[in-house]
Amino acid sequence: MGYELPPLPYAYDALEPHVSKSTLEFHHDKHHAAYVSKYNEMIQGTEFESKPIEEVIKAIAGNPDKQGMFNNGAQAWNHTFYWNSMKPNGGGTPTGDLASKIDADFGGFDKFAEAFKSAGATQFGSGWAWLVLDNGTLKVTKTANADNPLTQGQVPLFTMDVWEHAYYLDYQNSRPNYMDAFLKNVVNWDFAAQNMAAA
Structure with missing residues (x-):
């Protein structure tokens, strides 16, 4: 089952000039994809394979034996959350x-x-x-x-x-x-x- 790399919620150039297309291509397609891929490799065949990623992160946090799994899983989750924390024509003040x-x-x-x-x-x-x-x-x-x-x-x-x-x-x-x-x-x-x- 694992965790799938979600697509960006907007086009690669949608946040320009504040966040460039090049940054998003490298950041999403290389950095984020690598975390997802490594996390999926690490959970394969374990008790965590079928669990939601949030559950796994909470379950293994602070466990030195699972540090690699935590790092890749949490980074996979953090990045997905970060993409959604931005939007074209965002900013300003909340209402x-x-x-x-x-x-x-x-x-x-x-x-x-x-x-x-x-x-x-x-x-x-x-x-x-x-x-x-x-x-x-x-x-x-x-x-x-x-x-x-x-x-x-x-x-x-x-x-x-x-x-x-x-x-x-x-x-x-x-x-x-x-x-x-x-x-x-x-x-x-x-x-x-x-x-x-x-x-």
Whole structure:
């Protein structure tokens, strides 16, 4: 059964100029595909083969004997979540319940944006910045490498990839410019709102 590499939810050039076609081709077709392929190889013939990937990630998190399986499985899941966290003509500010919740839990959108960009900027090396629901409260978190909020009992609403391959072709070493462009132009607030409503 395994986990299938999902297609991007938009055309490769749909996020230009903020995320280039070249970046998405490399990132989705090479990096993401490799994680999916390795994960499927590792679960073949094991008890995890027929289980949903989220269940496997939670079950093996922190198990040193399953670190390789976790890394590839979590990265496969994280990337799928990341593609959905972006959309053409996205960005700006959220509306409705999500906007009200951000105001209530962060003290306004600007304070949320500051916290989110700080999480991305201070994630040393490779990792992710997240907006999560944690026991009913919105929080900004960051995780290193393949780690994700599912293993902490949190509900991820959206994520920003801060591995260098996510932005280097477009922004070189300027992670702050990539993070600005992500929030202003591509973040998918509808996806975040759906995840919050489903929680």
